[in-house]
Amino acid sequence: MAAHVRVFLCKPGLDGNDRGVLIVGQALRDAGMEVIYSGLKQTPDNLVEAAIQEDVDVLGLSILSGAHMALIPRITSLLREREAEDMIVLAGGVIPAVDAEVLIRDHGVARVFGPGTDTHDIVDYIHERLGL
Amino acid sequence: MSEASELYQRLLTGDRRAAARLISMVEDGEEGAREALEALHQHSGRAHIVGLTGSGGSGKSTLACRLAQVYRARGKTVGIVCVDPTSPFTGGALLGDRVRMQELSGDPEVFIRSMGSRGALGGLAVAINDVINILDAFGKDYIIVETVGAGQVEIEVVKYAHTCIVVTMPGAGDEIQAIKAGILEIGDVFVVNKADRDGAMRTLADLEMMVETKPGGVGAWKPPVVATVALEGDGVEVLAVEIARHYEFLKESGTLTKKIVGRMKAEVLAILSLQVSEAAGRALEDGGVASSLVDRMVNRDIDPHGAAAELVKELNL
Numbered sequence: 001m002a003a004h005v006r007v008f009l010c011k012p013g014l015d016g017n018d019r020g021v022l023i024v025g026q027a028l029r030d031a032g033m034e035v036i037y038s039g040l041k042q043t044p045d046n047l048v049e050a051a052i053q054e055d056v057d058v059l060g061l062s063i064l065s066g067a068h069m070a071l072i073p074r075i076t077s078l079l080r081e082r083e084a085e086d087m088i089v090l091a092g093g094v095i096p097a098v099d100a101e102v103l104i105r106d107h108g109v110a111r112v113f114g115p116g117t118d119t120h121d122i123v124d125y126i127h128e129r130l131g132l
Numbered sequence: 133m134s135e136a137s138e139l140y141q142r143l144l145t146g147d148r149r150a151a152a153r154l155i156s157m158v159e160d161g162e163e164g165a166r167e168a169l170e171a172l173h174q175h176s177g178r179a180h181i182v183g184l185t186g187s188g189g190s191g192k193s194t195l196a197c198r199l200a201q202v203y204r205a206r207g208k209t210v211g212i213v214c215v216d217p218t219s220p221f222t223g224g225a226l227l228g229d230r231v232r233m234q235e236l237s238g239d240p241e242v243f244i245r246s247m248g249s250r251g252a253l254g255g256l257a258v259a260i261n262d263v264i265n266i267l268d269a270f271g272k273d274y275i276i277v278e279t280v281g282a283g284q285v286e287i288e289v290v291k292y293a294h295t296c297i298v299v300t301m302p303g304a305g306d307e308i309q310a311i312k313a314g315i316l317e318i319g320d321v322f323v324v325n326k327a328d329r330d331g332a333m334r335t336l337a338d339l340e341m342m343v344e345t346k347p348g349g350v351g352a353w354k355p356p357v358v359a360t361v362a363l364e365g366d367g368v369e370v371l372a373v374e375i376a377r378h379y380e381f382l383k384e385s386g387t388l389t390k391k392i393v394g395r396m397k398a399e400v401l402a403i404l405s406l407q408v409s410e411a412a413g414r415a416l417e418d419g420g421v422a423s424s425l426v427d428r429m430v431n432r433d434i435d436p437h438g439a440a441a442e443l444v445k446e447l448n449l
Contacts, residue, residue: 004159004250006156032224036230038230039230039231039234049148050244055152
């Protein structure tokens with residue numbers, strides 16, 4: 001049995017819009033990945049605990065509420081605390097380029113995929129990072 | 133120290149990351165996991181394994197969540213294994229059971245693991261059993277295994293749980309008919325979920341009738357039928373009581389030993405059939421030791437039964 005790529009797609013914070021994250025989920029599933037979905041309005045602590053239990057390779061954070069600068073650093077610092085910083089953290093949603101730069105530079109985010117991203121680019125990026 | 137034995141040591145100290153990593157290793161069929169599984173076998177055998185099955189949309193995940201909450205309120209720890217179908221075309225899966233279990237998330241004493249059925253060559257049964265054993269050795273008091281009641285492997289796995297719960301709901305067409313084949317026999321407790329819907333009384337009555345007429349004997353377990361509204365938590369305490377009552381029955385009647393023996397045999401057979409079919413598959417591939425058998429079958433020199441017999445000799449089984 002070949003190793004499967006496991007991805008945890010999450011909706012942190014008070015944000016009720018999951019159309020985008022579910023489209024990404026379907027694309028990743030169709031690319032042969034196992035996609036676990038958190039459901040809406042999750043706290044950083046709950047997400048990190050779930051990511052650890054599910055032993056995922058990739059954590060995908062979808063945030064459209066504008067609270068990304070509060071939520072994402074909290075999540076990545078929890079990952080470091082739990083010695084799980086080897087998980088690849090991707091972010092998506094409405095995240096301005098200036099914030100994306102800071103998240104990538106200072107907060108352990110690997111890549112930010114904004115609106116209009118071709119889902120194939122996300123698949124390719126994950127494959128490339130995992131050496132597949 | 134090898135990765136597996138290090139994970140094993142950490143698992144015994146309650147490290148959730150280690151348990152999660154070991155589960156991935158068994159899911160991926162990694163050879164290294166063997167060592168850890170061997171070592172942890174002596175620590176397993178303490179949990180009450182509860183199988184939960186029923187058609188899609190009957191509310192299994194919500195029920196598993198509520199049941200786990202009841203156990204947590206009593207200070208017990210819980211492992212939940214949710215098996216969802218993998219696409220046979222892409223190998224991908226969308227695993228959404230956690231969405232229905234949000235009240236449990238963040239509780240470190242509840243370990244939830246979503247599994248894709250992957251399904252190649254009987255590997256699923258082996259993987260699920262290994263995951264149950266890992267969570268058992270990890271010290272969980274209850275392990276709830278949730279599967280869609282379709283497919284032989286899923287049925288086998290819940291069948292060998294200590295207590296098997298079959299979930300149905302009113303208004304799903306001919307719901308009793310739908311759970312008849314193969315499932316009625318394995319239910320130790322039946323649940324009519326969404327019992328606030330129209331037709332619930334009828335479904336309950338039909339199920340009770342069916343259980344009543346089920347062949348048993350003096351002293352045999354008579355499966356109770358429980359009405360629940362999982363979303364609201366109604367009836368879940370009653371369900372927990374019936375599950376406990378079944379476990380007591382198993383212990384007192386000596387059936388628990390029979391269940392354990394049955395599960396152990398099924399585990400060995402699942403492992404063997406996986407190994408045999410993998411070995412046979414490799415032998416039959418182009419360039420494999422028995423690839424000539426394929427040509428002989430194509431040329432109608434030998435039939436598949438004859439080829440299988442030769443393969444058994446060739447592989448020295």
